[in-house]
Amino acid sequence: MFLLNNMLLTIDATMGGWELFKNSLLPMITGGIKYTIPLTLIAFTIGLALALLLAIMRLSNSSIVRAPSVVIVSAVRGTPLLVQLFIVFYGLPSLGMTIDPFPSAIIAFSINVAAYASEIIRASILSIPKGQWEAAYTIGMTRNTALRRIIIPQAARVSVPPLSNTFISLVKDTSLASLILVTELFRKAQEIAAVTYDFMLIYIEAAILYWVVCFLLSIVQQAIETRLERHVSS
Structure with a gap:
């Protein structure tokens, strides 16, 4: 953290566009590796487990x-993710439950993923022919x-494409964690922009990083779907 703060201190408003772009890259990538990616993976894993439970409960007689x-x-599903995030981080302390920013983000994102993924899983289970049950x-x-x-x-094979889309969307949604002080990729972009006042360049740079990550994930998604199609056809 000390090293990262020093990086931010070396970035100032006197830098040229390309120089500022290069010097801003490492702090944002570091924020992504340290918080964005772990937050996405942990929240999606927990959310998927909760989603399966919710889906089975909804299919109960x-x-x-x-x-x-x-x-x-x-x-x-009927309330904004940002509101859910604020309820966990700012609302629970009024009930005597104070949670740090990163765990708060995990809780909010996990619950949100669970609600949406549960409908995907439920629909996938219902898509299996009744003859399989019989x-x-x-x-x-x-x-x-x-x-x-x-x-x-x-049902798992059927649900892979929509669940993959949910995962990719979660990567982008983690930017909301910056509003509760989680120093992920977008939070780093905000800190750098506050020092340099070059908001356009810094935010475009953050957008490019998010796009690159989502583009790579979409390639992985396509590879998984192709493999599953071959497995089903064989």
């Missing part, structure tokens, strides 16, 4: 089990066993 998941998904029942499987061993593995 019991209204007592199904109702809470319906309310949670509706509430999260075949599982005929060989003596229970509903839970059929879901775990037959339905979910097939």
Whole structure:
């Protein structure tokens, strides 16, 4: 952190455009590696686990089990992510629960991902033909066993493309964490812009970095989808 602060101190308004661009690159990349990428990975992993739970709850035959998941998904999908982030970071302290910026961001993003991903997973499970259920029942499987061993593995392949899009969107959404003082990529851009007053150049540079990351992830997404298509066709 001390080294990164020194980097920021060496950046001033007297620098030319290209020189400022080069000197600003390392602090922003460092913020991305230290906070943006870990925040994305952790929040998506936790959110995916919660999404599976919510999806299974929504598919339950019991209204007592199904109702809470319906309310949670509706509430999260019906409110802005920024509001959710502020409730966790600024609202919970009024209830005696003070959480640091990075964990607050993880909680808010995980819940948000869970709500949206749960609908993707639920739709993927419903897309599996009923004959798969019936075949599982005929060989003596229970509903839970059929879901775990037959339905979910097939639904996972169907849900990969939309879940990949959710992951890529999450990378961009992490920029909101700058508003609760998480020093990720965009927060570093804000700090540099505040010193140099060259907002256009710095914010365009941040946009380019986000675009590069999302572009690389889209290539990985296409490779995974192609592999899955070949696996299904074979």
